[in-house]
Amino acid sequence: EAQVTQNPRYLITVTGKKLTVTCSQNMNHEYMSWYRQDPGLGLRQIYYSMNVEVTDKGDVPEGYKVSRKEKRNFPLILESPSPNQTSLYFCASSLEAGGPQETQYFGPGTRLLVL
Amino acid sequence: GQQLNQSPQSMFIQEGEDVSMNCTSSSIFNTWLWYKQDPGEGPVLLIALYKAGELTSNGRLTAQFGITRKDSFLNISASIPSDVGIYFCAGTNGDSNYQLIWGAGTKLIIKP
Numbered sequence: 001e002a003q004v005t006q007n008p009r010y011l012i013t014v015t016g017k018k019l020t021v022t023c024s025q026n027m028n029h030e031y032m033s034w035y036r037q038d039p040g041l042g043l044r045q046i047y048y049s050m051n052v053e054v055t056d057k058g059d060v061p062e063g064y065k066v067s068r069k070e071k072r073n074f075p076l077i078l079e080s081p082s083p084n085q086t087s088l089y090f091c092a093s094s095l096e097a098g099g100p101q102e103t104q105y106f107g108p109g110t111r112l113l114v115l
Numbered sequence: 116g117q118q119l120n121q122s123p124q125s126m127f128i129q130e131g132e133d134v135s136m137n138c139t140s141s142s143i144f145n146t147w148l149w150y151k152q153d154p155g156e157g158p159v160l161l162i163a164l165y166k167a168g169e170l171t172s173n174g175r176l177t178a179q180f181g182i183t184r185k186d187s188f189l190n191i192s193a194s195i196p197s198d199v200g201i202y203f204c205a206g207t208n209g210d211s212n213y214q215l216i217w218g219a220g221t222k223l224i225i226k227p
Contacts, residue, residue, distance in 0.1 A: 004157075040124075040219055041118075041219060042118065042121075042203060042217040042218055042219040042220050043158070043203065043205075043215075043217045044217070045214055045215065048214065058214060059214070090157050090158075092157070103160050103163070104160065104215075106156075106157025106158050106159070107157055108155075108156060108157055109155075109156070109157055
């Protein structure tokens with residue numbers, strides 16, 4: 001089944017404790033992206049990647065890191081989480097590096113609470 | 116970063132009613148997309164629009180790419196309970212074709 005998977009789905013952590021949210025897609029997609037969703041703000045892009053070893057900042061990259069060592073995986077790293085990073089996070093992928101105007105497939109989301 | 120103006124923020128409607136929502140921008144857009152998010156899930160693409168004036172349907176859903184290229188509309192006819200959720204508009208403008216700009220969403224609630 002074609003899908004985008006994220007782990008964990010739920011995470012409670014404390015300020016400053018490094019964490020990684022994994023994202024994997026099995027559709028051989030070139031474009032992958034991370035978003036955060038906050039009430040009243042919709043989705044805001046954190047980072048995106050057009051292909052392996054190519055990543056770029058989105059609208060709200062501060063406090064986050066990503067890597068794209070393999071085509072299928074695009075982990076999101078919070079080196080020192082802070083409470084303002086409490087949010088719902090979505091990973092997404094689309095077929096072509098032409099970008100997100102191609103059909104983007106979203107993962108199920110990761111709800112993060114930073115205490 | 117820029118965000119699209121999406122309205123209304125929420126809608127309470129009766130089953131069977133038609134629904135309209137829209138999205139506007141201060142700049143010209145090249146692409147308009149409409150997504151729906153069910154509770155507890157990620158957004159799913161409903162309709163994609165690529166040309167000014169384009170009118171596209173997907174079942175009971177119809178969306179239009181505004182002639183000015185600064186707005187888009189989504190209509191849902193004869194709403195049913197499974198239409199509840201949050202509808203997002205999104206698009207790309209001349210600044211970058213690799214980043215989607217999103218509206219804040221329209222929450223659709225159907226009154227029992």
